[in-house]
Amino acid sequence: MPRAKKRSGSGGQQGNVQPFSDEDASIETLSHCSSLSERTSSAEEAGETEEMAQEDFQYKLKVYIDSTVDKSAKTRQGALDGLKTAMATKILYEFISERRMTITDSIERCLKKGKGVEQCAAASLACLLCIQLGSGIESEEVFKTLKPVFKTILNDGAANIQARQACATSLGLCTLVAEDDIMDVYATMESFESLFTHSFVREDGSRPSVNPQTTQLHTNALLSWALLLTICTGSHIRVIAQKHLPKLPRLLENDDVSMRIAAGETIALLFELIRDVDPEFDYDGWDSLCEKLNALATDCNKHRAKTDKRKQRSVFRDVLKAVEEQEGDFQSETIRFGTERMVIDSWVRKRTYDAFREFVGSGMNYHLQANEFIRDVFELGPPMLIDSAALKAMKSSRLERHLYNAAAFKARTKARNKFRDKRVDVGEF
Numbered sequence: 001m002p003r004a005k006k007r008s009g010s011g012g013q014q015g016n017v018q019p020f021s022d023e024d025a026s027i028e029t030l031s032h033c034s035s036l037s038e039r040t041s042s043a044e045e046a047g048e049t050e051e052m053a054q055e056d057f058q059y060k061l062k063v064y065i066d067s068t069v070d071k072s073a074k075t076r077q078g079a080l081d082g083l084k085t086a087m088a089t090k091i092l093y094e095f096i097s098e099r100r101m102t103i104t105d106s107i108e109r110c111l112k113k114g115k116g117v118e119q120c121a122a123a124s125l126a127c128l129l130c131i132q133l134g135s136g137i138e139s140e141e142v143f144k145t146l147k148p149v150f151k152t153i154l155n156d157g158a159a160n161i162q163a164r165q166a167c168a169t170s171l172g173l174c175t176l177v178a179e180d181d182i183m184d185v186y187a188t189m190e191s192f193e194s195l196f197t198h199s200f201v202r203e204d205g206s207r208p209s210v211n212p213q214t215t216q217l218h219t220n221a222l223l224s225w226a227l228l229l230t231i232c233t234g235s236h237i238r239v240i241a242q243k244h245l246p247k248l249p250r251l252l253e254n255d256d257v258s259m260r261i262a263a264g265e266t267i268a269l270l271f272e273l274i275r276d277v278d279p280e281f282d283y284d285g286w287d288s289l290c291e292k293l294n295a296l297a298t299d300c301n302k303h304r305a306k307t308d309k310r311k312q313r314s315v316f317r318d319v320l321k322a323v324e325e326q327e328g329d330f331q332s333e334t335i336r337f338g339t340e341r342m343v344i345d346s347w348v349r350k351r352t353y354d355a356f357r358e359f360v361g362s363g364m365n366y367h368l369q370a371n372e373f374i375r376d377v378f379e380l381g382p383p384m385l386i387d388s389a390a391l392k393a394m395k396s397s398r399l400e401r402h403l404y405n406a407a408a409f410k411a412r413t414k415a416r417n418k419f420r421d422k423r424v425d426v427g428e429f
Helices: 022-067 073-089 093-098 100-113 117-133 137-155 161-178 182-199 212-229 234-244 248-253 257-277 286-297 306-324 347-370 372-377 388-419
Strands: 333-337 340-344
Touching: 022 073, 022 100, 073 100, 073 117, 073 347, 093 100, 093 117, 100 117, 100 137, 117 137, 117 161, 117 347, 117 372, 137 161, 137 182, 161 182, 161 212, 161 347, 182 212, 212 257, 212 347, 234 257, 248 257, 248 286, 257 286, 257 306, 257 347, 286 306, 333 347, 340 347, 347 372
Parallel strands: none
Antiparallel strands: 333 340
16 A cells, blocks of 8 residues: 655644754753752742841840830830740850840849749749850859849748749759859758748647748748759768658648648659668668658548649659669659650659759750750750751651550540440439
8 A cells, every 4th residue: 555645734743843952952051040040049038037037036135135124014024024935945045145144133133123923033034044054154153143132032031922932943943053162052952941841740740830822932942952952962962861851751741732742752852862872771760651651642531632632642652662662663754855865764853854844844845955054964965966857757757646646545535435334314203
């Protein structure tokens, strides 16, 4: 058969194919360069935007610092809260280091002339300032200025009770971070002892008449005292154990659940410390102490709130284990932050972690990642650099954990529904 002639009309597919010309190459090159320049410009814009945001943030901080000396108490309170939030959620060492004495003067003024809530905010800001500066000359200068003010308010029975509570907590943490003389640490501990010993049940069994606000002050003083126990020398730990172990169990009979829990955790901490110093340590009142702890770990008193009893039983089960077991069987807890994790495996580490978390709050994980001082306290090493691949892996693992928790919650709900009593209408006789 003769071959049909190929059509070159517009309907043919091959008729549209044209050779690749120099003009087309130049167009493609220009397109590639254009997209590259767009990516470069977008990266530059992102950098400029981030720089502008940083400048705006620092401008707000400067406004807050200036507003701490405002005539209006409400304005001063807002400025203190703004600075607290910034220091709790970001690392601001360079910015704060240049202005540390200005901030310190503002804190001192608010502590001396402020009232109640303003004094509490100023005391908390002092701790965050020391946490930002870390352990060194800068924080020591800050603390030398503020320590006399803290102690004056703490020991003044006519001062605002909330301010005294805040100073009891802040003085403990600031001493841990910034005090450079161990003898001054012991002196501060004696100041705390002069407070919480007033809550001891007397030898004849009578209880001191202390109102709830003052009991909270004594609880804060006891927790700060326990925090400073973690940095005492071995010889001083021996002296404290001989002096206070026979008396601390009296706090376990206090009516306030927070005081009972603080006393139990302090006793467990002291046993852990003294056994590290002297593995053969023997306590004469061991049997009676274990009886008290066991009673609190199985407390069924109907006159106490269910939440208080549940929390108390959980804590005192661990405290009882710490006192009974020579090695101190501690219920460990794992803290995850970024790609790292930290194990709370001792009463010393738990007391230290709780003290920092009380001020840093939700920013604790960020400070564990980036704050060199806090990382040094918990022996985490220098901050790690996290690349985009690691961040992506973190996000995927977080999604997996969410799905797992959702499935576990659903399964738990179904299991509970099977055993839950079905309510039916019985009717009246």
